[in-house]
Amino acid sequence: MANPEMPAEILGLRRSIDNIDAALVHLLAERFKLTRRVGELKAQGGLPPADPSREDQQIARLTGIATESGLDPAFAEAFRAFIVAEVIRHHELIAAEYEAGRREGDLPPLDTFS
Numbered sequence: 001m002a003n004p005e006m007p008a009e010i011l012g013l014r015r016s017i018d019n020i021d022a023a024l025v026h027l028l029a030e031r032f033k034l035t036r037r038v039g040e041l042k043a044q045g046g047l048p049p050a051d052p053s054r055e056d057q058q059i060a061r062l063t064g065i066a067t068e069s070g071l072d073p074a075f076a077e078a079f080r081a082f083i084v085a086e087v088i089r090h091h092e093l094i095a096a097e098y099e100a101g102r103r104e105g106d107l108p109p110l111d112t113f114s
């Protein structure tokens with residue numbers, strides 16, 4: 001039996017889905033640029049890669065936004081946690097590089113008088 005033809009409406013919907021997927025990838029790329037800098041500043045300042053209290057704020061805020069906008073809040077939280085787990089992995093790698101002295105170019109100059 002031949003494949004049934006794809007309705008034109010589905011093809012139109014797929015074009016918009018592709019646009020949204022592209023926007024999500026661009027947004028994630030920009031988010032990771034910001035969190036990479038956060039990771040560098042944390043490594044320089046001796047702060048831990050993860051911040052559970054900040055994450056509690058994110059969860060509360062995003063749960064409200066998801067509920068208001070009709071997105072399953074459990075899905076919103078799973079998506080946030082997936083992204084943040086990757087951010088924390090990056091932060092740990094950055095911190096390990098600082099500790100190994102491989103990112104000293106990004107460190108402030110040594111204060112030899114203290």
Ligand SMILES: O=C(O)C(=O)C[C@]1(C(=O)O)C=C[C@@H](O)C=C1
Nearest residue numbers: 035038050051052054055084087
């Ligand atoms: O805000 C921070 O402290 C971050 O490191 C960023 C971020 C995030 O990706 O939003 C990542 C890890 C922390 O546990 C909390 C938040």
